[in-house]
Amino acid sequence: MVTRPFKYVWQHLRYVPLLGALTWSKWRSFDARARSLGNLIGWTMRWIPIARRRFDREILRIYPDMDRAERLALSRKMGQNMGRTLFEVFHNTGFQAHQENFHISGPGLAVLEQMRAEGRGAILVSGHFGQWEAVRAVLKHRAMETAGVYRRQSNRHYQRLLVRGIEQGGRPALTTGRHGTKELIRHLRGGGFVAILLDEKTVDGEMLPFLGFDALTSTAAARLALKYDVPFMPVFGTRREGSSDIDVEFLAPIAPSGPITMTRTFNDNLSARILAHPDQWYWLLRRWKDMRRPAVDRTA
Secondary structure (H helix, E strand, C coil), X not given: CCHHHHHHHHHHHHHHHHHHHHHCCCCCCHHHHHHHHHHHHHHHHHHCHHHHHHHHHHHHXXXXXXXXXXXXXXXXXXXXXXXXXXXXXXXXXXXXXXXXHEEEECCHXXXXXXXXXXXXXXXXXXXXXXXXXXXXXXXXXXXXXXXXXXXXXXXXXXXXXXXXXXXXXXXXXXXXXXXXXXXXXXXXXXXXXXXXXXXXXCCCCEEEEECCEEEEECCHHHHHHHHCCCCEEEEEEEECCCCCCEEEEECCCCCCCCHHHHHHHHHHHHHXXXXXXXXXXXXXCCCCCCCXXXXXXXXX
């Protein structure tokens, strides 16, 4: 009987620190406020034991010889980057106003412009790396508004902030799951673009290599790209060291083959970027089902 009221109160209390961090010092510049939240999350990663242990468990899978001092420095840096990204997602309108910070490269943008001219859709795939929202910011600025896919949050306050931020970045905001997939297909068939983050574990996914270990990975996006004959394009926003500048890469679409092969190619692309910039990936995703299971070759 007491459980429900307690959960109700706890849901509100958990929101208070984030609300304070997001609204504090509104008179300061956008970048200064983003850095403040980044510093707060970085401090949390450095000094809160539960966050530090969770980070260590994941990072030691990939870097088993990394010493404690290096892990502490990396966890703090990751927290700073993710805190900035979180602020920018929740304040997406302000983030998109700074187009001068986005440095665009890659052949994929021209492909998307062609798809838009032909009234065809596209699937853009990325991960929780760098500032992934920079991709949609660039596209919206060029009249190629792109839908964003998200996982529903258990805390209604986080849910409200997240949906608002995603919608500011580009409509529609689509949830994972059956209903969201139906809306996604409708949007895609109507010539819309959709951005999906593929680095979260999915129970109905395939075990595919990711950073050298098998990880449950959804192949649904690749299957949809094949079914509706649209580009399956890796896109990335890499934050430059110590600045607000972001390198936005639109890679060439992955060649149509099989959904497993296509998704594995994406995993390889993302893995290479994580190894080059380990501080820019969100290591707390609990990506691997079994850390002792080595990656095996799968093609389809």
